[in-house]
Amino acid sequence: MTSNSLIKEFKQSLNYDYGVEIENANLKELYNSLGKVLMGYVNKDWQKSIHSTSKRVGYLSAEFLIGRLLYANMLNMGVIEDVKKALESKGIDFNSFEDVEDAALGNGGLGRLAACFLESAASIGKKVDGYGLRYRFGLFKQSFVDGFQNEEADDWLKWGDPFSFRKEDESVIVNFADYSVRAVPYDTAVIGYNLKTINTLRLWQSEAINKFDFKAFDNMQGLKIAENDYKAEEITAVLYPNDNTYEGKKLRLRQQYFMVSATIQDVVNKYKKISNDFTKLNEYIIFQLNDTHPVLAIPELIRVLTTEGLSFEDALAIAKKTFNFTNHTIMGEALERWPLGMIYELIPAIGEILKMLENDIRHNLNDHRFFIVRDDVAYMANLAIYVAGKVNGVARIHTEILKNDTFKDWYEIYPEKFVNVTNGITPRRWLLLNNPKMAKEITKLIGDKWPTNLDSLVNLESYINNKEFVEAFKNIKHENKLILADYIKKHEGIEIDADSIFDIQIKRLHEYKRQLLNALSILYIYFELKEGNLKDLPKVTFIFGAKSAPGYYMAKAIIKFINEIANLINNDQEISSRIKVVFVQNYNVSYAEKLVCACDFSEQISMAGMEASGTGNMKFMLNGTPTLGTLDGANVEICEEAGKENNYIFGATVEEVKEVKNNYNSGAIINGNLKLKRVVETLVDGTFNDNNTGVLKSIYDTLYHNDTYLVAYDFASYIETKLKAFKEYGSNEYFYKCLKNMANAGKFSSDRSIRDYVEEIWHI
Ligand code: 26Q
Numbered sequence: 001m002t003s004n005s006l007i008k009e010f011k012q013s014l015n016y017d018y019g020v021e022i023e024n025a026n027l028k029e030l031y032n033s034l035g036k037v038l039m040g041y042v043n044k045d046w047q048k049s050i051h052s053t054s055k056r057v058g059y060l061s062a063e064f065l066i067g068r069l070l071y072a073n074m075l076n077m078g079v080i081e082d083v084k085k086a087l088e089s090k091g092i093d094f095n096s097f098e099d100v101e102d103a104a105l106g107n108g109g110l111g112r113l114a115a116c117f118l119e120s121a122a123s124i125g126k127k128v129d130g131y132g133l134r135y136r137f138g139l140f141k142q143s144f145v146d147g148f149q150n151e152e153a154d155d156w157l158k159w160g161d162p163f164s165f166r167k168e169d170e171s172v173i174v175n176f177a178d179y180s181v182r183a184v185p186y187d188t189a190v191i192g193y194n195l196k197t198i199n200t201l202r203l204w205q206s207e208a209i210n211k212f213d214f215k216a217f218d219n220m221q222g223l224k225i226a227e228n229d230y231k232a233e234e235i236t237a238v239l240y241p242n243d244n245t246y247e248g249k250k251l252r253l254r255q256q257y258f259m260v261s262a263t264i265q266d267v268v269n270k271y272k273k274i275s276n277d278f279t280k281l282n283e284y285i286i287f288q289l290n291d292t293h294p295v296l297a298i299p300e301l302i303r304v305l306t307t308e309g310l311s312f313e314d315a316l317a318i319a320k321k322t323f324n325f326t327n328h329t330i331m332g333e334a335l336e337r338w339p340l341g342m343i344y345e346l347i348p349a350i351g352e353i354l355k356m357l358e359n360d361i362r363h364n365l366n367d368h369r370f371f372i373v374r375d376d377v378a379y380m381a382n383l384a385i386y387v388a389g390k391v392n393g394v395a396r397i398h399t400e401i402l403k404n405d406t407f408k409d410w411y412e413i414y415p416e417k418f419v420n421v422t423n424g425i426t427p428r429r430w431l432l433l434n435n436p437k438m439a440k441e442i443t444k445l446i447g448d449k450w451p452t453n454l455d456s457l458v459n460l461e462s463y464i465n466n467k468e469f470v471e472a473f474k475n476i477k478h479e480n481k482l483i484l485a486d487y488i489k490k491h492e493g494i495e496i497d498a499d500s501i502f503d504i505q506i507k508r509l510h511e512y513k514r515q516l517l518n519a520l521s522i523l524y525i526y527f528e529l530k531e532g533n534l535k536d537l538p539k540v541t542f543i544f545g546a547k548s549a550p551g552y553y554m555a556k557a558i559i560k561f562i563n564e565i566a567n568l569i570n571n572d573q574e575i576s577s578r579i580k581v582v583f584v585q586n587y588n589v590s591y592a593e594k595l596v597c598a599c600d601f602s603e604q605i606s607m608a609g610m611e612a613s614g615t616g617n618m619k620f621m622l623n624g625t626p627t628l629g630t631l632d633g634a635n636v637e638i639c640e641e642a643g644k645e646n647n648y649i650f651g652a653t654v655e656e657v658k659e660v661k662n663n664y665n666s667g668a669i670i671n672g673n674l675k676l677k678r679v680v681e682t683l684v685d686g687t688f689n690d691n692n693t694g695v696l697k698s699i700y701d702t703l704y705h706n707d708t709y710l711v712a713y714d715f716a717s718y719i720e721t722k723l724k725a726f727k728e729y730g731s732n733e734y735f736y737k738c739l740k741n742m743a744n745a746g747k748f749s750s751d752r753s754i755r756d757y758v759e760e761i762w763h764i
Contacts (some may be wrong), residue, residue: 001041001079003086009037011088022090028091031070031100034083035162038073039189046189046198049127053274055283055764056127060263061114061290062256062296063239064132064201065106065111065139065542067429067589069163069188070097076123076191101156102588104138105203107243108508109615110328112589113292113394113750116426116615121426122199123377123452124194129679131294133255133701134164134186134203137238142547142586146691147563151550164188172265173209174258176346181232182207183262189589191729193428193452202696204748205263206235211596212345214357227425242549244329246336250346253338257347260297268304278305281315282321286762289325289388292336293379297352298323298387312356315388324761325384325391326421328612330401331512340373354378360585361386366679368408385417390761395634399763413642421759422637423613424750427454430619434593437476438623442475445469447616455746464739473624475738477598484598494582500539501729503628504620505603506595509546509555512610516699517711518603519562521719522569522581523679529575538729541580545587545595554702557695559583564688592616601648603724604629605718607653607709610637624742626734628725630714634748641744646737650721651714665706669715676715680704 007022013033014025031623074080084094098291100503106112114130123127140151141250171184190470206231211588234625235258240247245434271284289295298319358373370503372383383593385391385407391414393399399420411418426702432451441449446459463469466614481498489495505518513726528534548555566581582589602620604611604627611633621627621638628636630651639647647747652660671679703711728734746752758764 001082002081003082003089003529005722006079006082006086009040010034013037013311015061015123017111020093027096027099030034030096030160032160033442034097035070035160036098038070038077038079039163041077041079042189042191042195042198045195048202049198049445050200052127054067056262056764057269057764058285058287059114059117059128059130059286060207060260060294060631061111061130061132062293063106063111063290064103064114064118064130065108065589066115066188066201066641067112068097068100070100070520072429072746073189073191075428076119076193077195079436098351098590100159100592101154102138103156103161104131104154104588105135105156105239107139107238107239107241107379109613110291110679111245111425113615116424116429116750117754118190118199118201119192119426120424120754122190122197122668123194123426124751124754125192125197126754126764127197127199129199131259131266132201133236133239133259135236135239136205136233137224138548139239139547139551139588140241144559144563144583144585145475147560148566148691149548149550149556149559153238156337161186166748170266172207172262174261174265176254177255177348178346178564179231180209181227181235181258183208183258183260185266194714197743199470202266202313203238204259206232206258207646208232217616226570236739241547242551243550244331244334244510244512245552245616247332247551248336248338249340250342253342253346256293257296257300257350258345260294260300263294264297264300268301268308269550278308278310278318281318285322287323288757288762289323289384291326291328292384295325295336295352295380295384298421299350302353304350305428308717312353316357316360319387321389323388325385325388325693327381327391327393327406328354330398330406330610330612332406338378338380340376340378342516343378354383357383357386365413370413381407382410383484385414386415390419391417392419392421392761393612396422396423396638397609398612398633399635401654410425421753421756421760422634422747423615424748425615425618425619425622426750427622429593429704430596431622434482435476435597435623437479438597439477441472452751454749454751455556457743457746460743462737464743470735470739473735477600477624477738480598484594488584489592492584494580496538496541496580500541500580501600501726502541502543502598502725503601504543504595504599505546505605506543506592507614507616508544509548509552509559511554511558512709513606514709514711514714515544515546515562515716515717516703517605518544519558519565520676520711520715521722522579523565523682524675524719525579525723526569526572526575527675527678528566528648529578534723536727537578537723539578540726541582543595544581544583545591546583547587547729552694554698557699561683562694562697564690568665568687592619596620596625599623600729601628604632604635605631605651605714606632607714608652608657610709618745618748620742622745624738626725626737626741628722637747638741641747642737642741643744646740648721648725649715652710657710660710660713664707664713666710666712667704669712670704673716676712 018029138154143150167185188201302315393402450456487500596619602625604617614633629647685697
């Protein structure tokens with residue numbers, strides 16, 4: 001491809017699709033035509049891959065948090081420079097597509113992991129296809145009104161979706177007891193780096209079977225048609241905005257079954273074209289279940305195979321060779337369970353199969369600790385563990401907790417099933433794309449192979465004390481901070497100083513992630529400054545980004561609290577020149593790309609034992625940022641790789657947490673620490689205004705009487721470590737830590753994760 005041929009095709013596409021000249025096309029038209037032209041370059045290779053019959057993996061996930069595809073695809077196709085040149089020759093700003101909405105078809109970590117995994121698999125040449133749901137509305141758009149979270153529908157398709165193709169012919173029918181719907185697949189190419197291979201993300205959209213039923217129309221039943229359309233389209237209308245909490249809604253169950261039934265039918269239909277021996281299905285495809293959300297695929301496969309004439313026993317034996325299961329949560333209350341009554345109401349055949357599975361478990365294990373259905377409730381994790389060949393956690397400490405705690409009994413009888421696969425992130429999006437200047441500097445020193453061989457970053461070790469390299473690192477980080485400051489000015493209307501420390505916590509809002517601990521520490525620092533203490537504290541900008549589930553009262557309260565703190569501090573003439581607080585609105589993948597490369601301290605402060613892995617922590621590390629955090633999730637392995645002494649670690653360990661919880665009284669800790677008490681009292685002493693909602697009082701009460709996540713306990717060590725970190729900022733020691741982290745981030749490439757899955761689980 002050259003920029004000349006690109007321009008020619010671009011013009012043609014604009015002409016065919018929109019009837020406009022390039023000079024008069026609007027942004028949406030330019031975006032869609034450019035996307036289609038790019039697809040034109042890969043479609044042939046993609047078709048080849050689609051029609052291959054080699055063993056593949058189906059990655060089943062209710063979420064794929066893709067973000068923006070245009071730039072990532074151009075990067076992996078190696079055409080960024082050509083496209084830039086072509087656009088600029090026509091006076092179009094290459095960056096203008098940054099206004100295009102993210103595809104936010106996921107909540108957070110689990111959904112973003114699925115997106116990184118698909119990109120990695122394509123980049124290392126493994127056939128892994130994604131199957132999920134094409135939500136009409138993705139994760140809500142967030143804004144703040146009076147400091148409270150406000151949600152609006154995420155109409156991502158208003159920009160068009162040039163990277164997907166509707167495959168009408170491959171539609172299937174999904175049957176529920178009360179009505180049936182059509183599942184229409186939309187395929188998106190997953191383009192590997194340097195076009196290594198091209199895989200497919202297939203997202204199912206629900207539609208009415210007969211869009212236009214003219215008979216009904218003749219009979220004056222126009223309204224009925226609308227109702228049918230609504231009931232069908234409702235299924236994939238919107239992504240549930242919960243993250244790490246379970247919600248047992250009927251529509252959610254419908255979504256899950258819709259997704260897995262369409263996928264299983266699709267795969268079985270294709271398999272039947274090449275073989276009629278279902279006992280060898282697992283030589284054609286292996287399914288990876290991304291948490292319990294797609295676990296109904298197990299009874300659905302059994303159902304479909306029995307309709308093909310197999311016995312239940314034979315079908316189950318095939319399922320046992322075909323499915324593997326990844327767990328992403330430790331919290332018991334987040335584990336999915338469905339009332340059998342609800343299952344019977346919507347999908348009675350699946351209810352029957354679940355009962356048969358329960359009988360099977362009784363027959364084989366005959367132990368009350370092991371069950372799939374109990375008291376008329378189906379336990380999805382138990383089902384997954386019983387049938388799956390392999391069960392994996394997502395970081396070493398997490399897998400250990402699964403084995404010794406969450407699924408202890410299961411581990412006892414099936415020790416060989418449990419394996420660890422530590423999460424990873426794609427270095428293409430999370431260094432090459434988001435931090436091009438740093439990427440260029442790295443390539444200058446160690447060559448250009450690192451994006452597909454991230455372990456080779458360790459070759460940077462020999463430059464860690466090289467003055468020139470350290471200078472370059474400093475300058476690039478500073479430039480990235482300027483860009484972020486500009487962006488924040490534009491989007492939040494707040495001015496921040498790129499010469500200040502950027503201390504960043506970005507992730508979903510959850511009590512266990514302890515944004516509250518961070519907030520209290522900021523208030524602590526504020527009061528210290530007010531009193532004339534902390535004389536040599538450098539200037540700091542505290543940045544938050546987080547969405548709360550709309551129904552999560554405490555999380556929303558904490559958002560309000562942090563916004564009130566920002567208000568107080570940013571408007572305090574005396575203090576606002578020394579510290580500032582910014583809570584960015586609508587934190588998403590694209591915002592993350594800007595924040596991750598402009599950060600000085602990465603806040604990873606969950607209570608130990610709670611964060612399964614974390615992946616944001618890896619993104620910061622890869623961009624040369626030390627972690628300020630607890631020994632939780634993948635932080636443990638980050639410390640192992642980069643050195644604990646090169647990060648800022650504080651707080652109770654998993655063992656200490658257990659110990660402390662035996663006999664914990666947060667009130668006593670607060671009352672025993674006057675500075676902590678002063679900070680906590682602001683929640684009730686009129687310092688802040690919560691518009692008489694009582695949300696701040698709720699936080700206060702929780703801290704005193706219900707401090708499940710040991711905020712009070714870890715407060716002192718957090719403050720100590722944080723202040724030490726700030727003091728060290730800018731020194732040689734500090735930059736040494738930054739570079740140590742970058743040079744040792746190799747393990748956290750999702751290419752490595754995929755290779756682990758291939759070797760330990762998939763064998764493709
Ligand atoms: C379940 C039932 C009904 C509605 C929603 C849900 C639901 C949705 C999303 C439950 C959980 C999730 C998401 C969980 C998640 O993102 N977990 C994170 O997974 C990451 C990738 O493995 C880890 O790095 C994080 O530690 C973990 O919190």
